[in-house]
Amino acid sequence: MKAIRLLIQGSRVFAVTTFVSLAVSAVAAPVADPQLEKVIGQGKDAFTHNTFNGNGRVCQTCHLSGGMAPGKLPDGKVIPSLANAAAVFPLFKPRQGKVVTLPDQIRNCVEGALEGKAPAYGSDELNALVVYVTSLSQGKPIDMGGKPQ
Numbered sequence: 001m002k003a004i005r006l007l008i009q010g011s012r013v014f015a016v017t018t019f020v021s022l023a024v025s026a027v028a029a030p031v032a033d034p035q036l037e038k039v040i041g042q043g044k045d046a047f048t049h050n051t052f053n054g055n056g057r058v059c060q061t062c063h064l065s066g067g068m069a070p071g072k073l074p075d076g077k078v079i080p081s082l083a084n085a086a087a088v089f090p091l092f093k094p095r096q097g098k099v100v101t102l103p104d105q106i107r108n109c110v111e112g113a114l115e116g117k118a119p120a121y122g123s124d125e126l127n128a129l130v131v132y133v134t135s136l137s138q139g140k141p142i143d144m145g146g147k148p149q
């Protein structure tokens with residue numbers, strides 16, 4: 001009897017801990033490397049504060065909640081979140097008639113949406129934004145050319 005009760009309790013504990021760890025992994029995907037964490041933080045800071053000497057907008061003006069929530073254009077039009085952006089890039093942009101990478105897209109948003117000076121390819125500034133936006137897709141399966149969430 002006692003053994004059976006222990007067994008039942010044991011599996012209940014297992015079920016609860018499994019549920020909790022699944023719930024936690026759905027919310028926050030941990031990144032192990034502190035150096036990587038540091039650059040993610042720098043990118044997040046740029047995403048929420050850097051105007052790139054443009055019209056005063058920052059990335060978060062349109063990509064709300066650090067890019068995790070659906071975005072909103074200044075005219076109120078809703079745009080997809082960046083929650084899986086790094087997983088769906090590179091993708092073909094019919095308007096540009098070519099395949100666009102994540103760094104290309106970020107530079108396009110700096111020049112178009114912020115009317116700012118886009119950081120150079122390979123620069124720490126652009127890399128930090130790429131690293132931050134990529135961190136939002138942590139754990140998402142690669143789905144090149146797929147639909148944004």
Ligand code: HEC
Binds near residue numbers: 062
């Ligand atoms: C004025 C609003 C606005 C601002 C500010 C803005 N963006 Fe965008 N962003 C957009 C729009 C609109 C799209 C979709 C464009 C398209 O499909 O060509 C987009 C698309 C993107 C995408 C691709 C999303 C996907 O899944 O297709 C990324 C990544 C992105 N922006 C990053 C940034 C970053 C980083 C900044 C800051 C440097 C920024 N954006 C600033 C409006 C904005």
